[in-house]
Amino acid sequence: MLSVAVACAPVAYAQDTTTPIRDGIPTPEQYISTVGGDSHLVAPGEFKLDGRTQYCGQRPTVIDNKLDDYGAAYPGFLIMNPKLLDRVSTPVKQWIYAHECGHQFRGPDEETADCFAVQRGRRQGWLKPDGLEEICTFITPAKGDSMHFSGSYRCEYMRKCYEDPNIR
Numbered sequence: 001m002l003s004v005a006v007a008c009a010p011v012a013y014a015q016d017t018t019t020p021i022r023d024g025i026p027t028p029e030q031y032i033s034t035v036g037g038d039s040h041l042v043a044p045g046e047f048k049l050d051g052r053t054q055y056c057g058q059r060p061t062v063i064d065n066k067l068d069d070y071g072a073a074y075p076g077f078l079i080m081n082p083k084l085l086d087r088v089s090t091p092v093k094q095w096i097y098a099h100e101c102g103h104q105f106r107g108p109d110e111e112t113a114d115c116f117a118v119q120r121g122r123r124q125g126w127l128k129p130d131g132l133e134e135i136c137t138f139i140t141p142a143k144g145d146s147m148h149f150s151g152s153y154r155c156e157y158m159r160k161c162y163e164d165p166n167i168r
């Protein structure tokens, strides 16, 4: 998960208190029945951002326009909020998806998910240096904000990852 206004607390690996779920990890169907509304499941390889198909292995994507963040992840599936994603540029959208995908393959650590996402973007060709700057603007709140340091720090780390030829 990658909250902008608050610290990037991974909903993904936190307890969902609204429904009794085995091991604290819902299936996509359990998640959908819990949040209701127009939430729905998109099969692996069928989720698109600005017309570009997004892949995260065999993980499906749950669409949830009421999610309190742009994206989130539970082990086994990703959650995307198109209502919020519509506000950001294509590279930022793809970075958000890749960040949540990073949690699938690398676990709950936020820096590791950030690094996974920018390296994937560089490798796949959709993340150029100007896109990286858009991501930095996106995660670095206005000056004076208490989270400013956190956003800047994540950004510095991502710039290093982006330059690093070794995959982390």
Ligand SMILES: [Zn+2]
Pocket: 001, 002, 008, 010, 099, 100, 103, 110, 113
């Ligand atoms: Zn995250």
